[in-house]
Amino acid sequence: MNRGFWDNLKKPIIGLAPMDGVTDPAFRYMVASVSKPAVMFTEFVNVEGLARGVEKMLPAFFYSAKERPVVAQLFGTETDSFYKAAVMLCYLGFDGIDINMGCPVSKIASKGAGAALIKNPKLAKKIIKSVYKGINDFANGISLENAGVHENIISFVKKNKDMFGGKNGVVAKNSDRKLIPLSVKTRIGYDEICAEQWAKLLISFGVKTLTMHGRTLKQLYSGEANWEVLGNVAKICKENDVMFFANGDISSLEDAHEKIKKYGCDGVLIGRATNGNPWFFEGKEPSLEDRLNVIKKHVKYFEKLSYLPFQTLKKHLAWYTKGFDGAKEMRMSFMQAQSGKDVYDVIDEFSRKIK
Ligand SMILES: Cc1cc2nc3c(=O)[nH]c(=O)nc-3n(C[C@H](O)[C@H](O)[C@H](O)COP(=O)(O)O)c2cc1C
Structure with a gap:
């Protein structure tokens, strides 16, 4: 269970949060071009769709070298599909894999994925184990074919190699195979706050890097993110040598620094404040x-x-x-x-x- 690139980032770490339909490859590219965040995430992609060979899901994973470190995010419920997706993401040269356990959208949570995993720790544990297995098997040399990755996906990624990190993206040689880190992004609870208990469980499942959005699933985006609770989780993570990112309602770079200091987290992820504002991470008003x-x-x-x-x-x-x-x-x-x-x-x- 390595923490890979995460340990090389200079603290405090201020990153771009994953946002479906927003942090698409063109927007990530723009952010990286004008105000490089410490880390960025792709939109989430469904593992069951990938396992069925739906290649039109793959462009969400296009990335350019200048976005590094870039983490790919997955969601779903089928452990075997998580395994295959993890092997594929290692092959695509991502710096890390993040598992979404925070999406509150009903078409996802009603199927048991995203934030519904907060209520199903047994499955959350199995998913984490499968992704780790995929990461390890890849580092030990497994091919996409032997990992059971769908042939449509294999042929798409081979045809579009340069879209994944350019020349140094897709892993071509066995000597380039390395263990990449796993992280989880979640919320502070399902219908009620259970952040501390949930964080402890995730840590016991082997999570070494954790992000929490300070709202429950039930809250969706209403009310305010609960930073006191996030501060308590930050303490637990510190005691367990886990890297912790808090998230929710940060409005400016100054606000980000204040909250990191006040609540003792390693960093924060910024979502909506970057809408139309790829300059966010510079903290400057563009002309x-x-x-x-x-x-x-x-x-x-x-x-x-x-x-x-x-x-x-x-x-x-x-x-x-x-x-x-x-x-x-x-x-x-x-x-x-x-x-x-x-x-x-x-x-x-x-x-x-x-x-
Ligand atoms: C349009 C939209 C799409 C989102 N998509 C994702 C996603 O794909 N994966 C994820 O983990 N979180 C997703 N989120 C949640 C954000 O990453 C973040 O947790 C949330 O917006 C709170 O942070 P903020 O107040 O800085 O925006 C999304 C949020 C928005 C507004």
Whole structure:
């Protein structure tokens, strides 16, 4: 049970949290380009889908070398599927694997995955064991085929090798096989707070790096994250030599540093405060020029990746266009855009007007 790259990060550690539909490859690339966080996570991907060979799930794992260290996140309930996904993620050259035990969305939790695992520690333990087995087997030389990874997945990753970390991503040689660390991201409880008990259980299952969002499943995103509880979990983790990341409602880099100090955690993960704000980790307010350049770069990279419909970019465009004169008009024009070229045209026209 190694902690790999986590032990090499300079504390306090401020990372980009996983967000489904948000921390997609283009956004992660933008964040890494303008204000590098200490670590970043992919969106979560379903292990059962991967085990069935649904290759359209794989682009969520595209990453570029500049995002490192980058951790891939998985969710699901089938232990065998977790095993196969873990072997595949090792092959893809990720720096770590995170297991989602915190998603409150009913279509996921109702199937026993995500935050529902808080109520099913037996299964949580088995999942952790399976992922560790996948990591170990990979380091010991198992092939994707022998691990039972679906043939569609194998052929997709082999065809799209460069999309996973560029040249030094996909592990080609046996000598490059190494043990990568496992981590878990969860919540402070299901319908009631049970954070301390739950953290102790996870630690007893071999978790060496843990993130907790300071809300229960029942709360979804309502109310406020409970930082007192997160502070108690930080103490337990410290006593057990476990790295602890707290999460929830951090609004600025200054706020992040204050909370880390006050609640004694090793670091924090930042989610929603990065929406439209890839500059978060620099703590600087971007100029209008920076903003327009980032929009263009984001659109260009998104189109280069070309695996998602243009529509999915629009939430990012809407988040970027806030807080400057003319933002509302620009946002409205972006909502009509059908392609990157339309976005560029809107920006060019705006730039001409303000000259
Ligand atoms: C749109 C959205 C998608 C999310 N997707 C994931 C996910 O895929 N995996 C995960 O562990 N957490 C996910 N989360 C939870 C965040 O990682 C984080 O725990 C939560 O937003 C609280 O942090 P914040 O207040 O800094 O946003 C998501 C949150 C949002 C808002």
